[in-house]
Amino acid sequence: MGAFTDLLGGFADALTPVNLLFALLGVLLGTAVGVLPGIGPAMTVALLLPVTYTLEPTAAFIMFAGIYYGGMYGGSTTSILLNTPGESSSIMTALEGNKMAKAGRGAAALATAALGSFVAGTIATLLLALVAPTVVDLVIGITPADYFALAVLAFVAVATVLGSSPLRGLASLGVGLYLGLVGTDVLTGQERFTLGIPQLADGIDVVVVAVALFAVGESLHVASRLRRGPVQVMAASGPWFTRRDLRRSVGPWLRGTALGFPLGALPAGGAEIPTFLSYATERRLTKHPEEFGRGAIEGVAGPEAANNAAAAGVLVPLLTLGLPTSATAAIILVAFQGYGIQPGPTLLSTESTLVWTLIASLLIGNLMLLVLNLPLARVWVQLLRVPRPYLYAGILLFASLGCYAVNADPLDLVLLLVIGLLGFAMRRYGWPVAPAVIGLILGPVAETNLRRALAISSGDLGVLVDTWFSRIVLGLALLALVLPIALRAVRGRRATPEELQAGEGLRHSERGHRETVGAPPGEGDER
């Protein structure tokens, strides 16, 4: 087993005091930002990008990976103990988790979430170690045209699958692609869309856009409709995880992992669809249907496992293809580029030590997270009580810090505010933010590959569908574009999470996966 010995080597490198310290720092930061509303792992990694230019790559990526996994753990605490809808990937956990906390079973809900996250995270990370070399073997001969096709699939899938409206997803993607075009063309040195402003000739910094869309946009959006009054946090009370709880949780954990990893690894990645499917599956398979809607432990265990397994799955296309399919993965890709490393099929051979140390420290970080979250859940809960005026003022303070640190130019802060106002408007009118970030980061990569492909073929567009690989991938992209719209026209609107909880959505999910892929969880409907 080549992967196994490589992984052992990774452990040897990861178990140095310095690397362990960065893993611990990462999971602590990740859990904290996961628990806090209004700030998430994508923004945290973005804010830390300039700081880590002085860090060596291994330590930086260990910390980023810890933040990424930690954010998933922390998010479950928030969704279980705050009785308000939160991030889309933890919304399915909230459905039953809230009810459990209200019924005085909060401690058991937190325990099944933490244990499920650990089980799923460990299995999925091992699967990542196992699958990554195989995927690399499959795609090692990939041509620029194939890569362009993959980027198109990622664009379309992220735009139409995330959020509730495919057209608004495409609009957001377009904004991101435009922001990625601003600056100097790398191949010819020509300025594009710089409006004659010298600072824009270097392009708009990813940190500025990501922090603006996530931190500033979110703060302004919350400010416009802040829930006034004291924050109500439910108690993590009740009997701890019992043997009966364990028996009822194991199945959902494993099924959630089985759904989360492959769906996270697809270019249409993200954690929303697997959590949605996991909830629907558990609701159908449960022996206690009467408990669903009143706090069924299966409804917490399954989605929470799916959530973490998907997080590991997202790393497969990122590490093997250089293809980010979630906002956090996109920011991590920028960190790779900052070090002059281009993730792709060659990454596993050229940076093999880095990759295997990273995977080993993901497993270590996962164990740290379990230790941090099981006994210390009550400590993290205290973070939920931070008065909201100070929380959002603090988020803006860190946004200012991270953004100014890039170039020490106040103009960046003005740009931050302008793009932040755009992020506010996007949130207000239901444009998902993630496609913009992915468009910004993957757009230039897609363009470079497109032009490389067309340079090889001397301008003949036929090269784009020359290989079976690109034909299949472009076909899938077309399907991802047309299917959600067609399904909506044929079947009407999709089930909302609440209808699913009440059992009305089951009829839909029984018809197969594509249905729910075209009908993401989340909010509202389109007629």
Added chain:
Amino acid sequence: MSSGSPDPDVSTRDATGSHAAATGRHPAAPRTGVSRGELAMVVLLGALGLYLLLDAANIAIPGSSNTIGPRFFPYLVGAVVLATALALGFRVLRGDRGPSDDSEDIDPDAPTSWGAVGIIAVAFLGHALLINVVGWPLAVTLMFALVAWALGARGVVRPLLAGGVLSVVVWIVFVKALGVALPGGVLLELATSWF
């Protein structure tokens, strides 16, 4: 909120966005018809598409390039953006509304507080202009306090004190320990010059 309505998830969710329009259970929220804000977003998107298409023609093409140059991809993006704007505009004119994004701290029933948004935007702009004059800690403390006030923090001393302590601690950690370049202002730089 955990008290009150027996099924809070459902009630809060129904009050957001188009779902309310679909079910009509919240007649208090006038959420039907064409939204001016949505329309403005579409117009802006359409303008962006046109700008991309028109300005792409101004990108200089170096004489040596014999294959597609720096204009091709911008044209592609511009076309996609314009097509999306047209399709979305069609939907919006037919009354389609995007559901507003959810967050733990958002009260979907609350009226929009443009005042808070305005104060925060102005405070942020002000601090951006002040940084190189009075240093980051002082500028960001003022911004912090204004934002906290706009969001309902009580008193004068506490927001200023919280912002002051946080900014100085953060400045010391990032500048002295991590080597990030941030102007500290005359006083703070003098006080910490022995580091």
